[in-house]
Amino acid sequence: MSDPFFPVLVLFAFAAVVVLALLFIAQTVGPKRMTAVKADPFESGNPPQGDARIRFPVHFYLVAMLFLIFDLEVVFLYPWAVSFRRLGVFGLVEMGIFLLIVVIGFIYAWKKGALDLD
Amino acid sequence: MDLDNLASLEYFYPEIILAGAILLVIVLDLVIKNKRVIGALSILGCLASLGATLQLYSGPSGFLFHRMMVLDHFSLFFKIVALAATILVLWMSFSSREVASLHQGEYATILLSSALGMFFMASATNLLMAYLSLEMVSITSYILTGFLPRNRRSSEAALKYLIYGGVASGAMIYGMSWIFGMTGSLDYSQIHAALFQGQPNQLALFIAFVLILAGFGYKIVFVPFHMWSPDVYQGAPTPFTAFLSVASNAAGVAILLRFFFPGVSQLGPDGSWRFLSGVEWPQFLLIVSMVTMTLGNLSALGQQNLKRMLAYSGIAHAGYILMGLVVLNTEGLQAMLFYIVVYLIMNLGAFLVVVLVANATGKEEIDGYRGLAWRGSAVPAIAMAIFLFSLTGLPPLAGFVGKFFLFAAVIKQQFYLLALVAVANSVISLYYYARVVKVMFLDFPEASDGRVELNPGAATLLGLLSVMTLVFGIYWGPLVAFTSQSLQFFTK
Numbered sequence: 001m002s003d004p005f006f007p008v009l010v011l012f013a014f015a016a017v018v019v020l021a022l023l024f025i026a027q028t029v030g031p032k033r034m035t036a037v038k039a040d041p042f043e044s045g046n047p048p049q050g051d052a053r054i055r056f057p058v059h060f061y062l063v064a065m066l067f068l069i070f071d072l073e074v075v076f077l078y079p080w081a082v083s084f085r086r087l088g089v090f091g092l093v094e095m096g097i098f099l100l101i102v103v104i105g106f107i108y109a110w111k112k113g114a115l116d117l118d
Numbered sequence: 119m120d121l122d123n124l125a126s127l128e129y130f131y132p133e134i135i136l137a138g139a140i141l142l143v144i145v146l147d148l149v150i151k152n153k154r155v156i157g158a159l160s161i162l163g164c165l166a167s168l169g170a171t172l173q174l175y176s177g178p179s180g181f182l183f184h185r186m187m188v189l190d191h192f193s194l195f196f197k198i199v200a201l202a203a204t205i206l207v208l209w210m211s212f213s214s215r216e217v218a219s220l221h222q223g224e225y226a227t228i229l230l231s232s233a234l235g236m237f238f239m240a241s242a243t244n245l246l247m248a249y250l251s252l253e254m255v256s257i258t259s260y261i262l263t264g265f266l267p268r269n270r271r272s273s274e275a276a277l278k279y280l281i282y283g284g285v286a287s288g289a290m291i292y293g294m295s296w297i298f299g300m301t302g303s304l305d306y307s308q309i310h311a312a313l314f315q316g317q318p319n320q321l322a323l324f325i326a327f328v329l330i331l332a333g334f335g336y337k338i339v340f341v342p343f344h345m346w347s348p349d350v351y352q353g354a355p356t357p358f359t360a361f362l363s364v365a366s367n368a369a370g371v372a373i374l375l376r377f378f379f380p381g382v383s384q385l386g387p388d389g390s391w392r393f394l395s396g397v398e399w400p401q402f403l404l405i406v407s408m409v410t411m412t413l414g415n416l417s418a419l420g421q422q423n424l425k426r427m428l429a430y431s432g433i434a435h436a437g438y439i440l441m442g443l444v445v446l447n448t449e450g451l452q453a454m455l456f457y458i459v460v461y462l463i464m465n466l467g468a469f470l471v472v473v474l475v476a477n478a479t480g481k482e483e484i485d486g487y488r489g490l491a492w493r494g495s496a497v498p499a500i501a502m503a504i505f506l507f508s509l510t511g512l513p514p515l516a517g518f519v520g521k522f523f524l525f526a527a528v529i530k531q532q533f534y535l536l537a538l539v540a541v542a543n544s545v546i547s548l549y550y551y552a553r554v555v556k557v558m559f560l561d562f563p564e565a566s567d568g569r570v571e572l573n574p575g576a577a578t579l580l581g582l583l584s585v586m587t588l589v590f591g592i593y594w595g596p597l598v599a600f601t602s603q604s605l606q607f608f609t610k
Contacts (some may be wrong), residue, residue: 090124104141111148 062114073102119180119189126182129189132170132197133237139163140230147223154212160226161208164233168201179608185305187241188608195604196240196372199458203365204233206466206579211357213576215477220265220355228265229361232258236369240376245294245304248373249287252333255369256283259362263354275353282336282346290333296326306381307609313382313394320396327399330377337370340410340436348417351429356476359425360469363432364462371439371458375451380607383446390447404444408539411437415546422483424472427550428465431509434547435461441524441540445531448605453523455601460508460520460590467505467583471498474576478568487554489563494570497577499558501584506551508587511544516590523598 041048080087080095087094109115121129139160147156171194179190187193208226211217217225235254242248260283264276298304300322301312313323336343351359378399383391393400414434421427439461442454472482475498479486491499508517521544528537572580590597 101141104144108144108148 059117066109066114069105070102073099119178120185121180121182123183126187129174129177129180129182132167132174133234135167135170136163136230136234136237139167140227140234143223143227143230147227153218153222156223156226157208157212160230161205163230164201164205164208168198168205171197171201179606181243181608182241185307186244186247187238188243189241190608191604191606192376192608193241193372195455195601196368197237199368199462200233200236200240200365203361203368203462203466204229206462206583207357207361207365209575209579210360210466210470210473213477213573213579214355214357214473216266216355216473217357220267225262225265225355228258228262229358232262232361233365236365236372239369240372242373243306243376245297245306245309248377249291249294249333252290252337252373253287255337255366256287259283259366262358263350263362265355265358266353269353271353272355273353275350279346279350282343286332286336286343289329293326293329293332296322296329300326306377310381310384310609314384318394320394323394323397324399324402327378327382327397328402331374331399331402334370334374334377335406338367338374338436338439339370339433340406340440341413341433344410344414344433344436347433348426348429351432352423352426352482356425356469356473356482359428360466360473363428363469364458364465367432367436367439368458368462371454375443375454376607378443379451380609389449393446400444400446403440404533404536407437407440407444408536409437410434410440411540411543415543415550418547418550421550422485424475424484424487424554425482427484427554428468428472431547431550432465434543435465435509437543438521438524438540441528441536444533444536445527447527447531449530450524450527452598452602452605453520453527455604456523456594456597457520459597459601460516460587463583463586463590464505464508464515464517467501467580467587468509470576470580470583471502471505474498474570474572474580478570480568484554484557486567487557488561488567490558490570493563493567495572497572497580498570501580502558503555504584504587506554508591510548510551512548514588514591516587516594519591519594 037043041052076098077095080091084091127134139162142163143156143160146159150156174189175191175194175198179188181188208229211222211225232255235251235258238247238251239255242251260276260280263279264273266272294304297309300318301309301316303309303312312318332343336346339347351363354362378393379385379391383393386392411434414430414432414437418427418430418434421430435457439454439457442450442452442457444450475486475490476482478494487502490502504515508515511517511521521540525537525540528540
């Protein structure tokens with residue numbers, strides 16, 4: 001085999017074999033004594049209360065998304081602040097435009113009531 | 119020209135105008151109560167951007183933003199197509215009762231953002247930029263597909279679209295990572311140089327191309343990446359379906375051509391393109407093209423819902439458009455561009471009639487078209503007949519000329535099988551297009567069928583589109599000149 005990537009293929013095959021072998025051995029050789037306690041989601045934790053599949057208010061996602069956007073906005077400010085001197089007026093104007101766009105988004109979210117918590 | 123960020127802005131004003139229009143619409147939507155003003159304002163923004171684009175068309179070509187994007191006639195052509203589609207769709211949305219029930223400010227904003235994404239798709243010369251622009255168009259499309267509130271079909275379509283899109287773009291970016299691994303660059307011209315000077319592994323390159331085709335193919339809707347389209351076309355608001363069928367398809371063709379022609383092929387002296395030896399992607403596309411048109415047409419035969427039928431017909435037309443790619447010469451590419459323009463006009467027209475009928479009857483099924491010619495105004499029925507016959511490719515309509523150029527390009531390069539399959543497909547398509555015409559003219563309406571009303575705006579648009587379909591079927595010279603002038607890639 002002259003292909004330089006042949007070892008990678010061997011690696012893939014090896015990984016697959018190891019995983020399958022381990023699963024197979026655990027399945028066939030390992031003892032299985034199932035009890036009610038063992039079947040719990042958290043074996044040594046608190047007993048679970050109710051169903052995990054409850055309905056979230058969709059507002060939760062909205063707030064989370066808005067948080068992400070405005071959080072990232074602040075993250076963008078850091079590299080700009082660090083290289084502020086080098087970027088000069090051009091950087092200032094560029095950042096102004098960027099902030100303007102984000103602020104428009106903020107006004108939009110506000111006006112549409114995305115920030116009302118009820 | 120190879121410009122840096124600041125100098126590029128001078129040649130970037132169509133995009134800046136469009137972005138400004140988007141921001142303006144967002145703000146004004148909060149204060150203006152009359153939503154017609156918002157629609158009119160969006161159209162004005164598009165028109166301003168169109169004017170700027172046309173102005174750049176006579177200017178110089180060059181790379182922008184450190185070779186992230188390119189400004190040439192080819193990219194400007196697709197920008198014009200995207201803007202034309204956006205303007206016509208916004209105009210169409212005025213007369214859609216479906217759209218009137220939506221949040222129109224957001225509708226216009228997202229539509230314009232999609233157009234902006236298509237601008238970037240048309241001009242991307244960097245794999246990263248190509249990926250980002252494709253995602254921008256995709257995400258806006260997902261949102262607008264699911265835009266009908268409390269409509270199960272619309273939400274389902276959006277979810278399906280999202281999942282298919284996610285898989286396709288995942289495959290595509292994986293393919294791009296292979297290209298990057300083989301060439302060490304994301305820039306098209308450097309990829310080109312590395313591939314033609316070095317000795318790339320042919321199999322690896324072919325796999326990478328096929329993976330990238332998955333991403334582009336799901337935008338152009340060819341087999342086997344077409345499964346989302348019927349459901350999405352049926353579920354989305356009808357004007358947006360029209361937008362998706364023409365603009366999204368055109369942008370996909372733009373990004374595909376830019377990658378496969380200046381990107382990984384070389385232009386020979388005789389106007390034919392040479393691809394890397396051993397990497398048989400044109401052969402692959404030959405098969406894809408035949409399968410796409412056949413499957414699209416055969417599936418369209420049994421459809422009762424007009425939007426669904428037009429979705430399958432759109433798949434078939436994607437197959438026809440791909441024919442121009444297989445021959446690997448300038449003539450084929452020019453035929454593709456010509457067909458895209460023609461398809462834009464006739465398909466938007468057909469969807470406009472679907473909107474009008476849905477307004478009157480609330481139906482998208484074919485029985486809503488029963489005796490359409492005898493219910494109120496006969497104009498929509500006549501116009502629909504023109505558009506459908508043009509989609510079939512009957513003379514003297516624009517669709518015939520478009521198909522003629524594609525077939526001629528294919529036959530000249532002696533791809534007889536492909537030409538034969540395409541002709542057979544056109545015959546098959548006549549059945550389902552003509553069935554609608556028969557229902558409209560030969561069946562009698564029942565008392566319960568609503569009368570179709572035609573407001574002045576819709577009538578003007580309908581007239582404009584049908585006249586264009588007729589005119590380009592008789593006098594296609596200017597359009598041919600425009601497309602051949604637009605087939606200019608800037609590579610140096």
